[in-house]
Amino acid sequence: MAEFSGEPRGEGRRIVVVASRFNESITVPLAEGAVSTLVAKGVAFDDVDVVWVPGAWELPVAVRRALATGKYDAAVVVGAVIRGDTPHFDFVAGEASRGLMEASRDFEVPVGLGLLTTDTMAQAEARAGGAHGNKGEDAALAALEVLDVCDRAFAHDEGDEADA
Structure with a gap:
C-alpha cells in the first residue's frame, strides 16, 4: 500500500x-490573507494574480476563464455570502460553491474555497482575520497542499517508487 500526503509548497x-467585491470589508482581508500566505509558502509575488468580480455569483465564471488559460496551477477563491x-x-x-467545484473537476486544478457562508x-468578521482565523489563508494552504499531494x-x- 502506498500512502501520500502533501505540504503547502x-x-x-x-x-x-x-x-x-461584495462585502468588501470581509473580502479584502480574505484576499490579503490568501496572497500573503501564498508568498510565505514560496509562490513568487509576481506569480500571483488577483481578479476581482462583483459578487459570489460571478466567482465560478471568472475561475473557469482563468483556468481555461492554462496559466495557473491552482485558484484560490474568496468571498462572503451572508444570510x-x-x-x-x-x-x-x-x-x-457548486460552480467552483465543477471548475475544479472539469479543469483538474485545485480550487481553494474561501467563500464564507455565514x-x-x-461570523464573517471572525473568519476574515478575527477569532476564527482567516479563511483566505486556509484556502491558499489547501490549494497548495492539494497541488503537492x-x-x-x-x-x-508507474515503475517508480512513490515519494510518500
Missing part, C-alpha cells in the same frame, strides 16, 4: 486569487 507555482431575510443566500451560496456579519501521488511513473 508554492515554489514554482502560478496561482490566481479570485475575489468578490439575510430572503432565500437569496441559499441560491447564491449553493450555486457559487448567518451574520459578525497530486504531484506526489499521481505524477510519478
Whole structure:
C-alpha cells in the first residue's frame, strides 16, 4: 500500500486569487490573507494574480476563464455570502460553491474555497482575520497542499517508487 500526503509548497507555482467585491470589508482581508500566505509558502509575488468580480455569483465564471488559460496551477477563491431575510443566500451560496467545484473537476486544478457562508456579519468578521482565523489563508494552504499531494501521488511513473 502506498500512502501520500502533501505540504503547502508554492515554489514554482502560478496561482490566481479570485475575489468578490461584495462585502468588501470581509473580502479584502480574505484576499490579503490568501496572497500573503501564498508568498510565505514560496509562490513568487509576481506569480500571483488577483481578479476581482462583483459578487459570489460571478466567482465560478471568472475561475473557469482563468483556468481555461492554462496559466495557473491552482485558484484560490474568496468571498462572503451572508444570510439575510430572503432565500437569496441559499441560491447564491449553493450555486457559487457548486460552480467552483465543477471548475475544479472539469479543469483538474485545485480550487481553494474561501467563500464564507455565514448567518451574520459578525461570523464573517471572525473568519476574515478575527477569532476564527482567516479563511483566505486556509484556502491558499489547501490549494497548495492539494497541488503537492497530486504531484506526489499521481505524477510519478508507474515503475517508480512513490515519494510518500
